[in-house]
Structures are given as C-alpha cells and as structure tokens.
Amino acid sequence: MSLTATFTVNGVRRQVDLPDPRVTLxxxxxxxxxxxxxxxxxxxxxxxxxxxxxxxxxTNACLALAISHDGAEITTIEGLATDGVLHPVQEAFxxxxxxxxxxxxxxxxxxxxxxxxxxxxGMDPERVREGxxxxxxxxxxxxxxxxxxxxxxxxxxxxxxxxxA
Amino acid sequence: MKTFDYVRPASVAExxxxxxxxxxxxxxxxxxxxxxxxxxxxxPDRLVDVTRLPGLDRIERSHDGGFRIGATVRxxxxxxxxxxxxxxxxxxxxxxxxxxxxLRNAATTGGNLLQRxxxxxxxxxxxxCNKREPGSGCDAREGENRLHAVLGWSDSCIATNPSxxxxxxxxLDAIVEIEGRAGRREIxxxxxxxxxxxxxxxxxxxxxxxxxxxxRVPAEAAAFAGHARYLKVRERTSYAFAVVSAAAGLRLxxxxxxxxxxxxxxxxxKPWRAREAEATLAGAPAGPEAFRRAAxxxxxxxxxxxxxxxxxxxxxxxxxxxxxxxxxxTPDRVAALPASAFAASTGAxxxx
Ligand SMILES: Cc1cc2nc3c(=O)[nH]c(=O)nc-3n(C[C@H](O)[C@H](O)[C@H](O)COP(=O)(O)OP(=O)(O)OC[C@H]3O[C@@H](n4cnc5c(N)ncnc54)[C@H](O)[C@@H]3O)c2cc1C
Ligand code: SF4
Ligand code: FES
Ligand code: FES
Numbered sequence: 001m002s003l004t005a006t007f008t009v010n011g012v013r014r015q016v017d018l019p020d021p022r023v024t025l026x027x028x029x030x031x032x033x034x035x036x037x038x039x040x041x042x043x044x045x046x047x048x049x050x051x052x053x054x055x056x057x058x059t060n061a062c063l064a065l066a067i068s069h070d071g072a073e074i075t076t077i078e079g080l081a082t083d084g085v086l087h088p089v090q091e092a093f094x095x096x097x098x099x100x101x102x103x104x105x106x107x108x109x110x111x112x113x114x115x116x117x118x119x120x121x122g123m124d125p126e127r128v129r130e131g132x133x134x135x136x137x138x139x140x141x142x143x144x145x146x147x148x149x150x151x152x153x154x155x156x157x158x159x160x161x162x163x164x165a
Numbered sequence: 166m167k168t169f170d171y172v173r174p175a176s177v178a179e180x181x182x183x184x185x186x187x188x189x190x191x192x193x194x195x196x197x198x199x200x201x202x203x204x205x206x207x208x209p210d211r212l213v214d215v216t217r218l219p220g221l222d223r224i225e226r227s228h229d230g231g232f233r234i235g236a237t238v239r240x241x242x243x244x245x246x247x248x249x250x251x252x253x254x255x256x257x258x259x260x261x262x263x264x265x266x267x268l269r270n271a272a273t274t275g276g277n278l279l280q281r282x283x284x285x286x287x288x289x290x291x292x293x294c295n296k297r298e299p300g301s302g303c304d305a306r307e308g309e310n311r312l313h314a315v316l317g318w319s320d321s322c323i324a325t326n327p328s329x330x331x332x333x334x335x336x337l338d339a340i341v342e343i344e345g346r347a348g349r350r351e352i353x354x355x356x357x358x359x360x361x362x363x364x365x366x367x368x369x370x371x372x373x374x375x376x377x378x379x380x381r382v383p384a385e386a387a388a389f390a391g392h393a394r395y396l397k398v399r400e401r402t403s404y405a406f407a408v409v410s411a412a413a414g415l416r417l418x419x420x421x422x423x424x425x426x427x428x429x430x431x432x433x434x435k436p437w438r439a440r441e442a443e444a445t446l447a448g449a450p451a452g453p454e455a456f457r458r459a460a461x462x463x464x465x466x467x468x469x470x471x472x473x474x475x476x477x478x479x480x481x482x483x484x485x486x487x488x489x490x491x492x493x494x495t496p497d498r499v500a501a502l503p504a505s506a507f508a509a510s511t512g513a514x515x516x517x
Binding site for chain 2: 118
C-alpha cells in the first residue's frame with residue numbers, strides 16, 4: 001500500500017505523503033502542516049492539550065495514527081474563527097478568563113466545542129466539569145473554564161433558538 | 166517508536182491472515198497500543214488496522230432482546246446508545262467513568278477488552294517485569310504496590326486489569342465472539358482474560374490472528390436494569406483508573422432478592438465475578454446485613470500482594486455500597502459524576 005493520505009483540515013483538502021507510518025495526527029498537524037495551535041503536552045493521552053475534532057468528535061491527536069485516519073475531516077483551533085470573527089467558545093474563554101499561561105487553551109476550547117456538540121452536559125456545572133476532565137490545566141484556571149463553557153453553551157443555545165424561530 | 170508495516174485489510178478473513186504472522190498486532194483506535202509503542206513496551210513489526218472492517222461498527226439488538234456490540238463500536242457511542250443504556254445501565258455508567266470524553270470517542274469495544282495493565286513497572290522498560298519480558302522477574306513485588314492485586318495473583322505477577330467496561334459486562338454473562346484461523350468461536354468473558362499463574366505475558370486466551378468480532382450481552386441482562394450500578398473509587402474524582410470498583414445488579418421480588426450479580430474491578434488481573442457472593446443473596450431481604458455477608462464472601466480468598474491490605478476492606482465496602490445503590494434503583498440518567506463514590510444514592514453530589 002502506498003502511504004499517501006488525504007485530509008480535510010479546517011475546510012481545506014490536504015494530500016500528504018506518509019513514507020513513515022509512525023506519524024500521529026498531532027505530529028502531522030504541527031510538523032508537516034505548520035498548524036502549531038494544537039499543543040503537545042504529554043504525547044500520551046493524559047493531558048488533553050492536543051484535542052482536535054476528527055469528523056466532528058473531540059479526540060486526542062497524540063494517540064491517533066495519521067494513516068489510520070485517511071479521509072478524515074479535521075478541525076483545529078486555527079479553524080474555529082470565521083472571517084476574523086471568533087467562535088462563541090473563544091469569546092467566552094476571553095470573557096471569563098478561562099486561562100492563564102494559555103498552553104492548555106487550544107485543547108480546552110476544542111474540547112468545549114466537542115462537549116457542546118455532544119449535548120450531554122447542558123447547563124449543569126458538575127456535568128461540564130466532568131465532561132472537561134480530559135483537559136488538564138497546570139495554571140488551575142478551571143473556575144473560569146467552567147464559566148466560559150456554560151456561557152458559550154448558553155450563547156449557542158440562544159443562537160439555535162433564534163435560528164429556529 | 167520502532168517502525169512497522171501498516172496494513173489495512175478489507176475483510177475479517179484478510180485481517181486474521183495478516184495478524185497471524187509473528188510480530189503482528191491489531192490496531193483499533195490505538196489509545197493503548199500507540200501509548201505502549203511510544204514507550205517501547207509494545208514493538209510490533211506490523212499493524213493491522215481493524216477500524217474500517219465492514220460490519221464491526223454496529224450495535225445490534227437480537228430478536229430475543231439481547232445486544233451484539235461490534236468490536237469497533239466506540240466506547241462513547243455504546244454508552245450513549247439509548248436502548249443499550251436502558252437495558253444495561255451499569256455498563257453505560259462504567260464506560261462513562263473511564264478515561265476522558267476524548268478517549269471514549271476513539272476507544273473501541275475490542276481495544277477496551279484487550280487494554281493492558283497499568284502496572285508502572287510494566288510501563289518502565291528499565292524495570293524487571295515478567296509480563297513484558299518473561300522470566301525477568303517482577304519489580305512490583307518489592308516496589309510501589311499499593312494498587313496491585315489482592316485476588317488471583319501469583320508470585321510471577323501481581324498486576325490488575327484496568328478495564329471498567331469489563332466489570333459490568335462480566336457480571337452480565339457477556340460473551341466474546343472471536344474469528345480465528347480455524348473459524349468463528351465464542352468464549353464467555355469470564356473465561357477470556359487469564360490469571361497470571363506462571364505465564365503472565367499472556368493476558369487472554371486469544372491465539373495469534375484471533376480477532377474479536379463482537380461482544381454479546383444476553384437478553385437476561387435486562388432483568389437487572391432497574392437495579393444496576395457501577396461504583397469506582399479513584400485517586401481523583403475523574404479521569405483516573407479504578408483503585409477498586411464494583412458492578413452490582415439485583416432482581417428484586419417484593420423486597421427480596423431473586424437474583425444478584427456482582428463483579429469487581431481493580432482487584433485482579435481479570436474482571437472478577439463473585440458468584441459465591443451472588444448465591445448468598447438469592448432469597449435474602451435486600452439490606453445491609455445480606456450485603457455485608459455477600460461482601461465478606463466475595464473477598465474471602467483475598468490476600469495482600471504488598472502494601473495493599475487496605476484494598477480488601479475497601480473492596481468489601483464498595484461491594485456493600487454498590488449493592489445498596491443498586492437496591493435503591495437505577496437513576497433515570499447516569500449521575501453527573503458517573504460511578505463516583507462522591508455521589509449520594511439520590512444522584513446528588515456530596516462535595517464541591
Ligand atoms: C490517559 C488514559 C486514561 C484511561 N483511563 C481509563 C479508565 O479509567 N478506564 C478504562 O477502562 N480505560 C481507561 N483507559 C484505557 C482505554 O479505555 C483504552 O486505551 C481503550 O479502551 C483501548 O481501545 P482502543 O480501541 O484504543 O485499542 P487499541 O489501543 O487500538 O488496542 C488495544 C489492544 O487491543 C488489541 N485489539 C484491538 N481491537 C482488537 C480486536 N478487534 N481483536 C483483537 N485485538 C484487538 C490491540 O492489538 C491492542 O493490543 C485510559 C487510557 C488513557 C490513555
Ligand atoms: S506485577 Fe506483573 S506487570 Fe507489574 S512488574 Fe510484576 S510482572 Fe510486570
Ligand atoms: S498531548 Fe495528547 S493528551 Fe497530552
Ligand atoms: S492556562 Fe496554563 S495550563 Fe491552562
């Protein structure tokens with residue numbers, strides 16, 4: 001099998017040669033596609049800094065073999081804003097001080113986008129905290145993160161309601 | 166990481182043939198295997214990707230009401246399948262208490278069954294470990310072993326099986342469907358994982374090339390749906406492996422127990438079904454006395470393998486608590502903190 005794979009990354013089709021099958025989605029994004037917004041914390045599934053959306057679902061890019069995800073649609077932090085307008089989750093993280101040093105933030109934001117899409121947590125802070133437990137923050141910005149996720153959830157709910165109306 | 170050949174078979178038969186070669190391993194989501202490969206603990210020459218095999222990604226309901234869970238069904242999809250979670254609520258709760266949302270979105274049923282131990286010496290290639298390097302010894306015996314096994318361990322290995330999913334599944338008499346070089350066969354989950362004995366390098370009864378195709382939960386499992394819980398003590402509230410866990414299911418008839426199911430996690434190298442303890446509950450009134458008696462029976466053979474005597478009493482208490490929660494009734498929805506010891510039986514939270 002020739003190791004060439006195609007991905008749609010933030011809406012753009014990218015074909016990549018993978019002569020070495022060891023490349024993870026994380027290294028593909030950071031080292032081959034110059035998308036360094038996705039962070040490498042532990043590289044072992046333990047911190048969530050590398051969280052991206054794969055076919056709309058939040059996943060740890062560090063434990064995903066790129067070649068195995070041939071054809072996947074990938075969204076990273078670089079793909080959230082549209083036409084220079086921040087995504088509501090990004091807005092909410094700024095409004096609520098959902099970070100300090102910012103290293104975990106791309107992963108937190110991508111995880112929050114995934115969590116809201118899953119629709120399991122609603123406006124329950126305990127469910128939000130539990131649903132975000134795969135993202136560690138060494139600065140301990142958790143209080144602001146929870147507030148930001150709840151606020152973003154509320155804004156997106158309101159958007160949905162006004163669109164449905 | 167050592168390099169490897171990557172193979173993407175188009176059929177189950179091709180997958181079995183490709184994985185039967187020495188040095189080959191199946192790759193599902195890779196959330197355990199890639200971690201082990203990065204650490205040099207697993208060094209496969211060939212990865213056989215099972216994630217696109219046709220027909221393995223479905224949850225099917227059989228005509229008698231049982232479930233057949235394909236090997237590549239993702240842990241999150243199984244936990245959130247409404248019909249499955251209604252029939253097997255303790256399985257959904259166990260799944261949601263495991264790993265993180267990101268990992269559950271990727272991790273598969275087959276991979277979860279075959280995830281390897283979290284013994285830190287197994288993970289450290291500079292340590293002696295009979296499981297990783299047969300005959301090299303076991304550094305856990307004289308090392309940090311407070312989280313190691315209290316049941317079924319041997320002098321050669323005192324590790325535990327880390328899976329949450331397997332604990333309620335073994336309580337519900339789940340069956341593993343396997344495709345191998347000699348065709349299809351079925352093995353009860355209870356007989357699937359091996360105790361260490363003197364060959365701890367073999368986690369399960371699988372032979373080279375054997376592919377898990379599906380896991381079946383028989384229709385009888387649904388009889389416990391109204392009184393089924395999973396309880397998991399962790400060293401932090403979420404995103405941590407079990408120190409000790411228990412799945413409990415009760416079939417109640419007028420305040421008395423018609424039938425009970427109990428299994429323990431974090432105590433042995435396999436998910437531990439406590440059949441004798443279950444038998445003591447049949448016909449007994451559902452209450453603390455019967456539950457404590459059952460817990461004593463469940464842990465009767467337990468003995469510490471190191472600094473872990475505390476796990477024996479902890480396991481007894483977790484069995485009592487899981488049975489108490491089960492008797493109170495399965496909540497309508499999995500608690501905000503799934504399987505947490507910090508949730509009251511009403512579903513409210515005791516801390517924060
Ligand atoms: C940080 C972290 C925390 C975690 N916490 C928990 C936890 O709290 N509770 C818990 O239960 N788990 C936990 N896990 C483990 C996680 O559940 C497993 O890694 C996951 O279930 C493995 O599934 P996978 O599809 O990624 O398997 P892979 O990693 O792809 O494979 C695992 C093993 O199974 C074999 N395999 C896979 N599919 C098949 C098949 N169909 N037939 C035969 N062999 C197969 C592979 O060859 C490999 O040996 C955690 C993992 C991480 C990284
Ligand atoms: S307990 Fe088992 S896995 Fe851990 S070091 Fe000993 S042999 Fe290895
Ligand atoms: S870098 Fe992937 S989870 Fe830490
Ligand atoms: S903001 Fe610094 S690690 Fe989270």
